[in-house]
Amino acid sequence: MSIVGKxxxxxxxxxxxxLLTAILSLYFIYTFMPLFYVITAxxxxxxxxxxxxxxxxxxxxxxxxxxKTLFTIQDGxxxxxxxxxxxxxSVSAIGAALFATFAGYAFAKYSFFGKKLMLALVLGAVMIxxxxxxxxxxxxxxxxxxxxxxxxxxxxxxxxxxxxxxxWAYIDDAISNELIEAGRxxxxxxxxxxxxxxxxxxxxxxxxxxILAFVASWNNxxxxxxxxxxxxxxxxxxxxxxxxxxxxxxxxxxxLFTVVMTGALVSIVPVIAAxxxxxxxxxxGLGAGGVKA
Amino acid sequence: MAVIELRDVRKTFGAVEVIGRVxxxxxxxxxxxxxxxxxSGKSTLLRLVAxxxxxxxxxxxxxxxxxxxxxxxxRQLSMVFQSYALYPTKTVRQNxxxxxxxxxxxxxxxxxxxxxxxxxxxxxxxxDRKPRALSGGQRQRVAIGRAIVREPVAFLFDEPLSxxxxxxxxxxxxxxxxxxxxxxxxxxxVTHDQVEAMTLADQIVVLDKGAxxxxxTPMELYQSPANLFVAQFIGxxxxxxxxxxxxGSALIFADGSRADFGLPVPSSLAHVGFRxxxxxxxxxxxxxxxxxxxxVERLGSDTFAHIGLGGLGIITARMPGNVxxxxxxxxxxxxLTMNQLHQFSADGIRLS
Numbered sequence: 148m149s150i151v152g153k154x155x156x157x158x159x160x161x162x163x164x165x166l167l168t169a170i171l172s173l174y175f176i177y178t179f180m181p182l183f184y185v186i187t188a189x190x191x192x193x194x195x196x197x198x199x200x201x202x203x204x205x206x207x208x209x210x211x212x213x214x215k216t217l218f219t220i221q222d223g224x225x226x227x228x229x230x231x232x233x234x235x236x237s238v239s240a241i242g243a244a245l246f247a248t249f250a251g252y253a254f255a256k257y258s259f260f261g262k263k264l265m266l267a268l269v270l271g272a273v274m275i276x277x278x279x280x281x282x283x284x285x286x287x288x289x290x291x292x293x294x295x296x297x298x299x300x301x302x303x304x305x306x307x308x309x310x311x312x313x314x315w316a317y318i319d320d321a322i323s324n325e326l327i328e329a330g331r332x333x334x335x336x337x338x339x340x341x342x343x344x345x346x347x348x349x350x351x352x353x354x355x356x357x358i359l360a361f362v363a364s365w366n367n368x369x370x371x372x373x374x375x376x377x378x379x380x381x382x383x384x385x386x387x388x389x390x391x392x393x394x395x396x397x398x399x400x401x402x403l404f405t406v407v408m409t410g411a412l413v414s415i416v417p418v419i420a421a422x423x424x425x426x427x428x429x430x431x432g433l434g435a436g437g438v439k440a
Numbered sequence: 441m442a443v444i445e446l447r448d449v450r451k452t453f454g455a456v457e458v459i460g461r462v463x464x465x466x467x468x469x470x471x472x473x474x475x476x477x478x479x480s481g482k483s484t485l486l487r488l489v490a491x492x493x494x495x496x497x498x499x500x501x502x503x504x505x506x507x508x509x510x511x512x513x514x515r516q517l518s519m520v521f522q523s524y525a526l527y528p529t530k531t532v533r534q535n536x537x538x539x540x541x542x543x544x545x546x547x548x549x550x551x552x553x554x555x556x557x558x559x560x561x562x563x564x565x566x567x568d569r570k571p572r573a574l575s576g577g578q579r580q581r582v583a584i585g586r587a588i589v590r591e592p593v594a595f596l597f598d599e600p601l602s603x604x605x606x607x608x609x610x611x612x613x614x615x616x617x618x619x620x621x622x623x624x625x626x627x628x629x630v631t632h633d634q635v636e637a638m639t640l641a642d643q644i645v646v647l648d649k650g651a652x653x654x655x656x657t658p659m660e661l662y663q664s665p666a667n668l669f670v671a672q673f674i675g676x677x678x679x680x681x682x683x684x685x686x687x688g689s690a691l692i693f694a695d696g697s698r699a700d701f702g703l704p705v706p707s708s709l710a711h712v713g714f715r716x717x718x719x720x721x722x723x724x725x726x727x728x729x730x731x732x733x734x735x736v737e738r739l740g741s742d743t744f745a746h747i748g749l750g751g752l753g754i755i756t757a758r759m760p761g762n763v764x765x766x767x768x769x770x771x772x773x774x775x776l777t778m779n780q781l782h783q784f785s786a787d788g789i790r791l792s
Contacts, residue, residue, distance in 0.1 A: 328492050329525035333539030333590070334513030343538075347529040 182415070188408035189213055196404055213409040220390075220406055225413075227379050228386040232365055233417070235297060235382055239304035240361035247307050247356050248349060251314025252341060256327060266315075272308040278369050285373045299374035300382070304364045310356040317352035318345075358425045365418055383414040442503050442593035442626050443468050444489060449498035451484055451650075458484050459650045461498070466594075466628060466643075471620050473629045475637040476647035477673070482630045483598055485647065489628060490596050491515050502593060513539075518587035522599040524579045526571040526586075532558075533567040536586045543590075553589045560622075561585045577608050584619070594626035601636065613639060634674050638662070646670050668788035671713050677744065679782065680755040681713040695751030699728035701778040710786035712776070716744065716758035720775035721766075727773030731755070738762055747772060 184201055190213070195205035217225050253259075254266055284303050285294065293299050322345050330340035346353075368384040375381055378389065387410045394403035444466040451459035459481045466472045474482040487493040489500060491512040500508045507515045527535050533554055540550045558564045561581045571579055580600060587595055597616070601609045617640055620627055631637055637644050638658040646653040646661065646669070654666040658674075665671035665679075672678045684691040686709050690700040724730065734754065735746040743763040748754050755774070759766070766772075783791040 323523060323525065325521045325523050325525040326527070328512075329519070329521060329527070329586075330538075331492065332490065332512040332517070332519045333586075334542040335538070339542070344527050344529070 185408055185412050185415075188405070189412040191405065193405045196408070209405070210409075213405050214413070217406050217409045217413065224378065225383075225386065225410055228381050228383045229414070229417075231297075231380060232382040232384075232414070235300045235304070235371070236361050236364040239301050239364040240357050242301070242305040243307035243310055243360035243364075244353055244357040246305055247310030247314045247360075248318075248346070248353055250311045251316075251318050251352075252322075252345065252349075254311070254315040255318040256322065256324070269308050269311050272306075273312060277367075281369050281373050284370075288374065294374055295376050295380065297380070300367075300371050303370060304360070304367065307356070307360050307363070310360055313356055313359075314349070314352055317355075318349060321348055321352065354425055358421060361421060362418055365414075383410065387411060387414070444594060444626065444628070445499075445501040445504075446485075446489070447499045447501065449485075449488060449500065450496045451481075451488060451493060452496045457650060459488065462652055464645065464652065464655070466626060469624050469626055471627045471629065471640060471642045472645060473631060473637045473641040473643070474645050474647060475631055475634055475673070476653075477632060479649070480647040481650040482632075482647045484650075486596055486598055486628060486630045490517055490519050492519075513542075516590075516593045517596055518590050518592040518594075519596040519598065520580075520583045520587050520600045522602050524571075524583040524600075524603075526579055526582055528571050531568050531570055532563060532574070532582050532585075535571070535582055536589050539586065539590045553591075554585075557585045557588045560588075576604050577612060580604065580612055581615075584616075588619075588623070592625075594628065597627065597629040599631055600629075601631070601633075609636075616640060634676065638674070644674075646673060648673075664790070665782065666790050668711060668713075668784050671782060671784070671790075675715060677716050677756045677758070679713045679715055680719065681711050681784075682749075682752055682755075684709060684712050693729070693752055695749075697729055697752070699776055701776075703778055705778065706783065706791050708785045709783050709791060711784040711788070713782040713784065714776070714780070716756045718780060719755065719757035720777070721745070721747075721757050721759075722773035722775050724771035724773055727775035729774040729776070731772055731774060733766060733768055733770045733772060736766060736768060745772075747774070749774070 180202070187202060187204055188196055190208055190210040191199065191205045192207055192209045192212075195207055195209070199205045250269070254262065254269075280303075288294050288299050288302070293302070326344065327340055330344050335343065365382075366384065367382070368388065371382050371385050372388070375385065378386070381389065387407050390403050390410065391407045394407060446462050446464040449459060449462045450457065462485065474485055476482045484493060488495050491500075491507070491510060491514070495508055498508075499506055502515060502517075512519070527538065530538065536554045536557065537550045540553065545553075554567075555564075558567055561584060563578070563581055563585055566574060566578060566582070571582070574582065583600070600616075601612055604612060613636060616629075620640075629636075629640065641658055643655060644658055644661055645655050648669050654661060654670045656664075656666075661670055661674045665674060668681065672681065683694050686692075686705045686707055687698070689702055689704055690698050691705060691709075691712065692698055720727065729749055729752065731747040731749040733745050734748045737744040737746075740762060741760070743759045743761065743766065745757045745759070745763075745766050746754050747757060785791055
């Protein structure tokens with residue numbers, strides 16, 4: 148009796164593949180639709196924004212005018228917001244990735260008193276929504292006199308529990324214990340082994356955590372909303388929300404709706420660029436450990 | 441070079457004792473091999489010597505100095521790991537010079553040492569390559585080179601040939617033997633392969649379940665194993681062992697067969713053993729035991745016959761060359777000579 152398996156040309160396989168493609172297409176449309184709306188909305192005048200079909204361009208292409216308004220409104224404050232966001236996100240991402248790497252390395256490669264408890268706390272922290280922590284954090288930083296400073300946004304963002312968990316799993320697989328022991332036999336101290344031998348091997352995981360922390364910080368709304376008062380310290384998320392509030396209340400003029408949509412479009416361009424630039428790193432980082440080398 | 445001593449060394453992981461009380465002295469310049477099955481504690485014992493594990497009790501001494509609480513580098517030892525453990529982002533030269541840079545040796549001396557060792561190990565053409573661009577044998581030589589440049593008092597090898605194919609393993613075994621002759625260094629080597637142990641060692645330490653079973657030269661272990669474990673671990677194919685009961689000058693085997701030798705046999709005798717090359721195959725009907733050839737293995741240099749002895753199990757006989765007059769299903773007799781048999785008590789200890 149022969150054993151018959153499914154081939155790529157069998158009817159059932161083709162049917163399953165079409166079904167999978169259909170489901171993924173629906174998911175793609177669901178995911179991409181808001182972004183597509185933002186793109187089309189940014190190209191319209193305010194009148195067309197409310198009078199034309201939302202998911203298609205209007206006859207009057209107004210993207211350049213909207214961009215000009217965006218970058219000149221309130222003395223060019225949008226550029227300041229972009230610079231703030233870039234600063235907060237870059238510093239937070241690098242700091243979060245470094246701390247996650249240090250912590251993940253310690254969890255993966257050392258035995259120490261309280262390790263299980265600390266690991267459980269980190270994993271528990273992954274499950275706590277960040278929004279729930281913002282108010283206690285505000286009270287803490289307020290007591291330290293750090294509210295309304297960039298540190299109020301950066302310091303909490305340096306703690307990135309999902310990054311710790313990711314680096315712990317990655318380092319456990321990527322760095323063999325024998326490599327560290329070889330370093331010890333060669334006389335190197337623990338930090339020397341980490342910096343000189345291990346860290347360069349961790350770049351895919353580090354880059355993955357870096358991009359994830361960058362995006363989380365770039366998109367962060369509630370933390371800077373609570374921590375910052377002065378408009379020229381706002382990141383894009385809070386700034387656009389303020390413009391939108393002004394538009395809804397009617398005090399800023401109807402034009403502000405198109406400015407908000409154009410600002411939203413501009414704000415995602417750097418993130419997309421970062422993802423595309425770092426793609427080869429984060430794909431490798433997420434997939435590492437799946438196959439033992 | 442150094443004399444290494446272990447005094448009452450114990451190691452436990454929680455409640456599990458992996459190394460019992462071990463007392464061992466390794467002479468200056470000796471090539472000592474720790475051999476044993478998986479889980480016997482041989483790698484743990486090596487790591488205790490290296491300082492990569494802390495002893496639960498006991499002392500490790502090098503040239504009389506207590507190094508028990510010193511780290512690996514402070515003990516001035518070098519180690520070659522099973523996986524080579526080469527630094528993957530560094531070139532061969534950087535791998536070999538790393539330990540010397542940590543020790544802050546002058547650059548000129550580092551270069552001289554690395555170039556010298558690269559010359560000995562024929563690595564000169566590969567110094568600027570990274571490990572991923574090297575073959576398994578080349579990586580192994582880099583790992584050995586990294587150990588040599590530090591000019592340690594002793595070298596430790598943790599199953600360094602396990603990841604190599606059979607042909608390369610033979611080649612590297614010879615290289616390591618030549619290295620020992622050249623350097624005259626104290627070397628401690630761990631392997632589960634008793635062929636490596638037999639061919640390389642001045643002394644073999646056989647371990648099982650964290651305890652030393654026997655220490656001796658390869659021939660002492662082969663010809664006079666201290667217990668059943670050593671008898672059946674050393675030698676390939678392993679020693680044939682049959683359970684017996686003494687009856688005056690005769691032995692009664694497990695299936696009731698009787699072999700009379702005309703000489704008194706020790707009353708505590710419970711097992712007899714003979715190496716495959718010591719098996720005396722006779723025509724059917726002759727000898728002390730009868731059997732049937734079940735499998736014949738022809739290697740060209742040797743012929744192995746696996747003979748079923750009915751209720752006594754299967755024994756292996758080894759004959760030099762390609763023996764043509766033995767075949768599957770052939771009935772044969774087995775002759776035994778009492779004073780040539782290895783004799784063991786009920787608890788597996790050798791009877792002298």
